Amino acid sequence: MSLKHCLILGGAGFIGSRTALRLLESGYSVRILDSLDPQIHGTSLARSETLKCIWDHVEIQAGDVRDPAAVERALKGVDAVLHFAAGTGTGQSMYQIRQYSDVNVTGAAVLAEQLIRIKGQIGRVVISSSRAVYGEGAYLCLEHGRVYPHNRKVADLETGRFNPVCPQCAGPLLEQSSEESDPVQPTSIYGITKYSQEQVILNLCGALGIPAVALRYQNVFGPGQSLKNPYTGILSIFSQLLLQNRPINVFEDGLATRDFVYIDDVAEFNVRAVREPLTSCEILNVGTGFRQTLLDVVTALSESYGKEPEFSVSGQFRIGDIRHAAASQTQLRRVLGEHRFVEFKQGIAKFTQWVMAEGTDGALGTGYTRSLSEMANSGLLKGGKK
Ligand SMILES: NC(=O)c1ccc[n+]([C@@H]2O[C@H](COP(=O)([O-])OP(=O)(O)OC[C@H]3O[C@@H](n4cnc5c(N)ncnc54)[C@H](O)[C@@H]3O)[C@@H](O)[C@H]2O)c1
Known part of the structure; x- marks a missing residue:
């Protein structure tokens, strides 16, 4: 089945918008269904970092993935679906539990029911999962x-x-790096809902004979990541604090690590997940396999911005956070082929250039302080000097 027309659910976001542009370059038509959530896009849509890049190029339908009528309308004439719509804040998921369960799991359930309704029409489903499903990992x-x-x-x-x-x-x-065959044991509500979301789609696609790919991304970063959402995106949050000469609170001992994967690499694998001939369902990690500590992140950002950081290693910790994460790439290479990933420092240089061009207004830093108070009030931010 030759696929031509893609629908991206949650396509106005960071990963969806960049993937939309890559799909267009590769000859696909793209439609987006997105609720244009103000937490991510702000209240003035014209100022959304991602929307303004795709506005003139793709068809955008405003709507919620939990609304069967909206999803049914968006699926008309489409032969491949990429499902990226989700609540994405690990910390926020720990107290907005119904909201995260509803958006992430009900949204997948609505798509699954629609796939049954239009069986035969859809030749590929790609679902964005997360390294959060592994919890503390291997x-x-x-x-x-x-x-x-x-x-x-x-x-x-x-x-x-x-x-x-x-x-x-x-x-x-x-x-160790996480492998796809490792046990699933999420430590956060976000991780639980991402696993459910992934499994709802893979289960239904398996039953209907639709080849599907669940991509378990590590920490995705780069131009286009929200500079408004205070609940996720450590690089945006640290950038804004640094540029506004505000202190950065580095949790734990600063030595927790993450595998930061550049947005263009993720978009490349999203396109391959649509394009490559597949006959079954696959679960694949998307990450570089390298780790950076939080202190590495502070150093890399401050070098790139040319600013001395004011930071403290506070010993505070968030319930639901994990200590270390990195992806094994063996399965990704086997199924979707070899790729040269952007190195962390190169990616940081591109990201900081973009942040400087976008400008900062202090709202993210203020929102971040509020998000920490919300966590502390819920008993989910602990530790540090009393
Ligand atoms: N960015 C990362 O580091 C990362 C890592 C692992 C997994 N993921 C997953 O990748 C996907 C995309 O993440 P992102 O970083 O682009 O996030 P994002 O917040 O930038 O984009 C998500 C988009 O979904 C939309 N959305 C939210 N709720 C919706 C709903 N109910 N109906 C329709 N649209 C809705 C938002 O408006 C937004 O445009 C998510 O599923 C996320 O869980 C992201």
């Missing part, structure tokens, strides 16, 4: 081999013991 214990520690204990975190320990002998561990 580690190596010198005595017990590859192990998968559960949630870190609050009592340990409160006394500065941030690294997970071996679930069998409580000994020290070495972090």
Whole structure:
């Protein structure tokens, strides 16, 4: 089946908008269904970082993925669907539990029911999943081999013991890259809903014989990431604090790590996930396999902006956060081919140039402070000096 017409649910966002442009370059037509959530796009849509890039190029329908009529309308004439609509803040998901469950899981359920209604029309579904499904992920214990520690204990975190320990002998561990066959054990509501979302789609597509790909992204960054949403996107938040000479609170001991993958690399794999001939359903990690500590992030941003950072390593921690994350790329390469990923520092240079061109207005920093108060009031931000 030759695919030509793509629908991106949540396509006005960071990953969706960049993917839309890449799909257009590759010869596909693109329609978007998006609720244009003010938390991400702001109240003046003309000032949304992502909308303004796609406005003149793709058909945009405003609507909610939980609304069957809106999804039915958006699916007309389409033969491939990319489902990116979601609530994306790990911390926020820990107290807006119904909202996250509703958007992320009900949205997938609505799409699944629509796929049954129009069976035969859709030749490919791509769903954005997350490394959050792995929770703390994989580690190596010198005595017990590859192990998968559960949630870190609050009592340990409160006394500065941030690294997970071996679930069998409580000994020290070495972090490993997550493989798709690793156990799923999310530590946050966000991770739980992303797993449900992924599985709802894969289950239905498997039953209907639609080849589908769930892409478990690591931390995606780059131009276009929201400079308004205070609930997610550490690079945007740190950038704005740094540029406004406001102090940066670095959680835990600053040595938690993330695998930062550049937006163009993610968009490339989204396009390949539509384009490559597949006959079954696949789950694939998308990440570089490299880790950066939070302190590396502060240093890289301050070097790139040419500004001395004012920061403190506070010892505070958020319930639901994990310690280390990085992706194994073996399956991604096997299914979607080789690729040269943008290096972290190169990506940071492009990102900071873009932030400088967009300008900052202080609202994100203020919103971030509010988001931390919300977490603290819910008992989900703990630790640090009393
Ligand atoms: N950015 C990352 O680092 C990252 C990492 C892992 C997974 N993901 C996943 O990738 C997807 C896209 O993430 P993103 O970074 O582009 O987020 P984003 O917030 O920039 O984009 C999400 C889009 O979905 C829209 N949306 C939200 N709720 C909706 C609803 N009910 N109906 C219709 N549209 C709705 C928003 O308006 C927004 O345009 C999400 O599913 C996210 O969970 C992102």
